[in-house]
Amino acid sequence: MPTDTVLVIRGGLVFDSETRRFRAADVRSRGGVIEAVAAPGQAGDGDRTLDAAGGFVIPGLIDCHVHITSSGEAAALNTMVGEPVPVRAWKAAEHARWTLHAGVTTVRDLGAAERLNIDLAHAIDSGLIEGPRMLAAGLGVTMTGGHGHGFIAREADGPDEVREAVREQLRAGATAIKLFASGGVLTAGVDPRSPSFTRDELAAGVEEAHKAFRVVAAHAQATDGIKNAIRAGVDSIEHGVWLDDEALQLMAERGTCLVATLTAPWAMATHGAAAGVPQYMIDKSNAVLEDHARSFQAAVRAGVRVAMGTDQGTPLNRPGENAQEILRMGEHGLTPASALMAATAWAADLLRTPAGRIEAGKHADFVVLPRDPLAGLAVLAEPDAFIAVVKGGDIVRGGPRENTTGGMA
Template sequence: MLLRDARLLSSDVDRVGDLRVVDGRIGAVGDLTPRSDERCLGLDGRTLMPGLVDAHVHFSLSAETTIESVVNMSDAELALAESRNARKTLEAGVTGVRAMGAAGVDLHLKRAVERGDVPGPRMVANGRSITVTGGHGHHLGREIDGPVDARKAVREQVKRGADFIKFMTTGGVTTPGTDPDTVALTDDELDALVDETHRHGLHAATHVHGAEGAKAAALAGVDTIEHGTFLDEEAIELMLSEEVTLVPTLSAPYYIVRNVEWATPDTARKTEHIYERHIDSFARAVEAGVTIAGGTDAGTPFNDHGANAAEVTFMIEHGLSPRAAIEAMTETAARTVGLDDCGTLDEGAHADLLVIQGDPLEDSTRLNAPEAVLFGGELASGYLPTEE
């Protein structure tokens, strides 16, 4: 298939041209001559860009007011919910995700998507997130006490097929009784978690709100910090020197603040405390040059799957240029989470593509409703022009 006369847009391409799809991948990009047996579709200047990659989603959560709604669901019920959320995500133009774990169902969903049994984006997934006893996310996580138990927990997730390891360095907003600004893990536990993760060739992602947690995680060698809500200058400098990527998830507090009257009292109190500080933390990290990978925390309270593209707009509003924000949620996110051949228009990359009416660099909200979503060269949602 040849997509003709498109405005080709990626991190390193911005030109009018053509793109050829061969066996689900990008075969060529440029000024191309149609082949005699080739299906040709004229895009008439529409933007053709890589599908979005969301580096932080929770398919097991469906924007419920509280995680308590999910705790007593069976694996079968969770699998159905995850399948629904994966389909909504793909149809909205997110063709790759890092699924952040709950009860181990993500790994089964990933395999089902790869087999073509259910529609969904390309995934990297972990099993259960690791937390201290009673810590953030303990409802669906793997609780640990001490560095030996930490190593065992990592090995358990690896045994089940985890693509990466996630753990909770600080308390969280949605878990009652935990403090987002307080470090939960000891230095010995952090060192054990990161070392064991890297020994298995996986990347280590950690939930962090407070600055002290960010510093401890960076010094332990973590690869990505999720949220980074209260970063101070020392934490930012450590992230730079240790080459730690920030996944800011600006969407998560945004939606709680705007629905605060329906949030639980504990969640509302914590979110109102952190919201402006989160924005300031992100802006200072951007100014300092910290690498940013786009992620939404989709599934958390009022944060619907399928609304992921709004994160691009939030990143633009709070410090990134439009081009940098789109790059953060395409190529950078894909590279950060290990989704090879995604997020670019390079020859050989997966033909996971968005057709956008208009210029998303001028109006990022156009990403919210792509005209068409192609996944492996096949139409996943929307419509394409008729053949030439």
């Protein structure tokens, strides 16, 4: 696409993140950046026009926690390490395309073997393959024997080694950092209730990441691990299975964001047995399920910031099905408008990326829906029904309704 191409989206109802309502408006973008949100008919002519009549225009969705190189098949995240890297890369390219076509225009990838997520991000940026914008953590950083070791994380012990491990990810081109503050579900023999890195180790990792202006995510399920991570200054708590009152208060005070990934244990507990997910994963998922939901609801009540993240790539949590997390957040205490904000504006705030809102200066990333999501979030999870998906002013889905009014080839 020429860098100055003008796209006008005309005739739709456009989501306003301030009022959290839809209003009739046209949107003009130039070179992939939103230039103006105008009254109907007032956005001028573009090189291309997208007819959104009868549709609901929302910002492109943002998933703050994926493992996009993984298919989400029963044990893919753990077993893919044995596959040749080129095969994994071809698969990852497909996952990226499915994700984008499901309306997810930005993701944060929090761990991939061989740091394939960083190469994937570059391939997408350069236009080699189709996919969402990616912030990529490279490998996560975990303690020796900690959660994620051997597949999505590099081991390190002591503040100095954690520093080195974070610097290694930065050198490799990581645009996000992931630290493991507790055990988790997918690693055999690791208890989700046990904290892992000490506060000093976490603080060292956070310092290195923040020096480089990177956002830090902490995998944290155990209560003490969560508090260690918050006090160490991480930007988001991933999962947050066992949040007590003190943790909630700390998060609310410091603005630490919760990325709950409700879908991950739910998918394993609900469909795991039939699909052949390893039994230890199912057992651990069942053990966290109720407390996880309770903690999320408590966080919403306590006014903790939340952002959408699926942990896509975990068993039965597939690329392109990301929006199910928005529905699940809606079932666990968020209003439809808040659930939509968590998957757009609030997620962009966490990732410090100019997306997630339909306003001048933001990426021209949109999904045009056939129905009002505020009247029923389910439409977000029906990509086949989408009128269009637009990324950076490019219409990646929804060609039939596109009219070319200019001289574009």
